[in-house]
Amino acid sequence: MRPLSIMELYSDTYYIKRIQAGDTASFACLLDRYSRPVYSLILKIVRNKEDTEELAQDVFVKVFKHLDKFKGDSSFSTWIFKIAYNTAISETRKKKYEYLAMEEDVLNNVSEEEVSERLGYDSPDEQTEKLDVALGQLSPDERAIILFFYMEEKSIEEIALITGLSVANVKTRLHRIRKKMFVLLKEMERVAL
Amino acid sequence: MLKAMFNHVPQDGPSVSFRASVMKQVFAEAVKARKRSERLALFSVIAASMVILALAIASIVYIDIHAVKILRPDLSSMPFYLYIGLLALLLLFADFKLRQNYKKRHSGDVVSKD
Numbered sequence: 001m002r003p004l005s006i007m008e009l010y011s012d013t014y015y016i017k018r019i020q021a022g023d024t025a026s027f028a029c030l031l032d033r034y035s036r037p038v039y040s041l042i043l044k045i046v047r048n049k050e051d052t053e054e055l056a057q058d059v060f061v062k063v064f065k066h067l068d069k070f071k072g073d074s075s076f077s078t079w080i081f082k083i084a085y086n087t088a089i090s091e092t093r094k095k096k097y098e099y100l101a102m103e104e105d106v107l108n109n110v111s112e113e114e115v116s117e118r119l120g121y122d123s124p125d126e127q128t129e130k131l132d133v134a135l136g137q138l139s140p141d142e143r144a145i146i147l148f149f150y151m152e153e154k155s156i157e158e159i160a161l162i163t164g165l166s167v168a169n170v171k172t173r174l175h176r177i178r179k180k181m182f183v184l185l186k187e188m189e190r191v192a193l
Numbered sequence: 194m195l196k197a198m199f200n201h202v203p204q205d206g207p208s209v210s211f212r213a214s215v216m217k218q219v220f221a222e223a224v225k226a227r228k229r230s231e232r233l234a235l236f237s238v239i240a241a242s243m244v245i246l247a248l249a250i251a252s253i254v255y256i257d258i259h260a261v262k263i264l265r266p267d268l269s270s271m272p273f274y275l276y277i278g279l280l281a282l283l284l285l286f287a288d289f290k291l292r293q294n295y296k297k298r299h300s301g302d303v304v305s306k307d
Contacts, residue, residue: 036204
């Protein structure tokens with residue numbers, strides 16, 4: 001048998017193989033690796049700490065139960081984020097919230113440079129606070145898409161795999177979400193002044 | 194610009210008990226899965242046995258395979274063979290006793306010759 005390299009030894013695939021061979025305790029290694037990003041993503045989508053803890057637990061139990069269905073077509077992180085995304089979005093559909101809708105004219109009426117210039121005077125903490133408020137105005141799936149792109153640094157193709165949308169659709173939606181964020185941030189700056 | 198802003202967003206973590214709680218559920222799920230697979234194996238064995246039994250019944254009843262007959266040996270000449278056997282044993286016993294007597298009688302003759 002070929003000896004494993006260090007990279008292979010600590011890879012997700014190595015732990016998955018061990019779990020599938022009956023070593024259930026190895027799941028703790030995957031849990032340690034993904035609990036924080038999964039929890040953070042769900043919290044930012046559902047925006048409720050009590051629900052997030054329960055949903056994150058559901059996600060990991062689902063991952064364990066369906067581990068045999070992971071064929072390695074995508075990376076394990078993409079697969080686990082797909083489960084987390086579906087779980088979180090299903091939860092938000094149960095509770096009907098109202099989200100901000102914007103006209104196309106409003107979206108086209110703002111530029112990144114303009115918003116960047118205005119936000120340039122804010123401290124990083126103030127910027128983070130404004131970003132959080134702006135994220136709260138988006139719908140859960142819009143929040144998920146922008147978080148995957150900027151926080152998890154997923155590619156357009158990976159986001160398409162996670163959300164089940166086409167690559168072209170993800171590109172269009174990402175463009176609109178960014179514009180929407182700029183409008184919201186600009187509006188917050190205008191109110192602050 | 195958004196990328197720089199997102200870089201400052203802190204990543205929230207789950208509670209301290211989260212890991213233990215998930216692992217407890219995972220171990221419970223592993224036990225359930227093992228029992229499920231054991232039940233499935235038992236069901237497969239029962240199903241396979243039933244199929245074999247059904248095929249056996251079908252082959253006897255419908256395909257007209259005759260049942261295997263165990264042939265009994267003919268025991269009519271058994272007393273004769275028993276008589277011959279006993280007679281042979283009796284003669285062997287008589288031969289044994291006669292030889293013993295013969296050896297006793299002639300054992301002294303051998304010593305006196307020396």
